[in-house]
Amino acid sequence: MAASLAGSRIREARLRAGMTQAALAKASGISPSYLNLIEHNRRRIGGRVLNAIAAALRTRPSDLAEGGSPTLIADLRAAVAEHPGAPADADTAEALAGRFPGWAEFVLMLNRQVRDQHAAIRALSDRLAHDPFLSETIHAMLSQITAIRSTAGILARIDDIPALQQRRFHHGIDAESVRLSEAAQALAEYLGAAAESPESAATAEEMLDHFLRRHGYHFDPIDREAETAAAFPAPVAAQRISGLVEDIMAAETADLPVAARSLVRAHLTAYAADAHAMPLRHFADAAARLGWNPQALAAEFGQGVPAVFRRLAVLRRPWIEAPSFGLIVVTASGYPLLRRPLPDFALPRHGNACPLWPLFQTFARPGVVLLERIEHDTGRPFVTLSHAAPRRPPALGEVPDPEAAMLIVAERESPFATAAAARPALAVGTSCRICTRGDCPARAQPQLLR
Structure with a gap:
């Protein structure tokens, strides 16, 4: 003391x-x-x-x-x-x-409130920029407004329009007005629902995000069953774990659309496979012993680096001392397949991520784990591990379908800080629309917030 x-x-x-x-x-x-x-x-x-x-x-x-x-x-x-x-x-x-x-x-309560408000502003800004429902609805409304103005302009400028043609113009204005009214009503209802419930979701991907967030991104029943099933023959173990996944699906996803249910099932199936191959407590002990090195862990358990990244991102529990890792997995186009955000590192919902993320460098160097220090536009430093690999082994002559994953940890709790200390920090953001770096040479879109 x-x-x-x-x-x-x-x-x-x-x-x-x-x-x-x-x-x-x-x-x-x-x-x-x-x-x-x-x-x-x-x-x-x-x-x-x-x-x-x-x-x-x-x-x-x-x-x-x-x-x-x-x-x-x-x-x-x-x-x-x-x-x-x-x-x-x-x-x-x-x-x-x-x-x-x-x-x-x-003081800590105020700091948490400031952090939460920043996260909310970033999430809302990102949603305004990329929400497909908002984008499509506003585009439709603008098209309908343009059609009404064009038709009304013709009626106002030309005096000798035949009666039959006038009736067609009037009918067109009426029809476009009805569609505009319906679109505006749908938009009002959507925004009203979003204001009442922050958990409102417009896409299957958002529904998966909300499902994972409700569970804290990990599933203790699957982890416990995977550890228990290790004592059984492989076919019996797989059947027991698969049955538990179906139980979770039946209990919690009955009200979701088919597309969202498909994404949730795929995620739970992958989570169960990871839990079976890398049992939680055994993996936690090995991670601490091997210094959280994903390549060493991949060799220890005979798994790929992407699977190890996924396991590290869900390792921290009240009874397991582990760094708090964030994770994002994207396709070659940058579209997110899996998001595990950190409180201070927002992740985009629908692509358009910061092009300076080390994540994107790995597509040119598949199979290599890149270690980098980055500084977010909030001023907070992080350490990242990035890796790219084909989603499945390509057939002979087939173009690979790669995905890249980036593991993120705050520098203050990073187990890799010593290895990364000699590297200059890369200046990055979340996405161009909400990044505050006005002089960034990689900017592709104007700032939404200034």
Whole structure:
């Protein structure tokens, strides 16, 4: 425990008791100068001296020696790390947590709210830019408005239009007006539903995102069954796990459209295969032992790097100490197949990701794991591991269908930080529409937010 915390507590307890330094020093059997050093955080104390001071102040030694919650202190330091240039240091965080735990919790609550608001703004901005329903509806409305204006302009400019032609123009305006009204109503209902429920989804991919988020991106029943099934013959184990996947599907996806159910089933099937090949606790032990190296883990379990990436991204649990990894998997066109975002690293829903991500470099170097440091446009540093491989082995003469995956971890908790430290950080964002880097040479679209 830091001397600063004990010294500050002793001084506060002495002032509450109405004692002078000289009186407390005499009652404790130490010199006033030594007590002054203690209270000004220049000496550590414990044992006999601490007990004597506590007795003189009529309090328990633990009340003076006890520091702030280690978790609270760690959270404060992490919050400060999110804001470069913040006027705080390690001792400040410990003193705040120890002396004013309520205020420390309040600071953390505000930081969480700011982080959540930033995430919400980014998600909404991304949705405005890429939501297919909004895009199609607004395009249809603009087309209908253009048709009405064009027809109305003809009627207004030309006086001698035959009656039959006038009736056709009027009928066209009426029909386009009805379609415009229906499109506007649909848009209003869609936006109203989105305002009432943040979980509203317009596409099968969004429905999969919401399903995974509700489960925290991992499925403990499948992991437990995979560990239990390891004692059975392979066909029996596969049947047991497959049956559990179907149970989850029946219980939780009955109301989803067919396309969304298909995506959920494919994800659960892949998750179950990963869990069977790399049982959770065995994988966690191996990951810690091998320094979280995905290539070493792939060799250990006889699996591909993409499967190891997926397993690392869902490894952290309340009972498993592991870095918090984010993950994105994309096709060669950049369309996301799987998204596991981090709180401080938003991932686009419908493609148009930042072209500077190391992820895209791997398509030119398939099979190679790239380690890079990046700095998000929020100023937060991350470490990434990227890898590309064909989704399935191509037939002779067939063009491969590759996918690329990028594992993301905050630099402050990265197990690869030492290896990446010598590399200059790449300046990246999430996507051009919501990136704040106005002078980026790779910008392909104007900023939506400034």
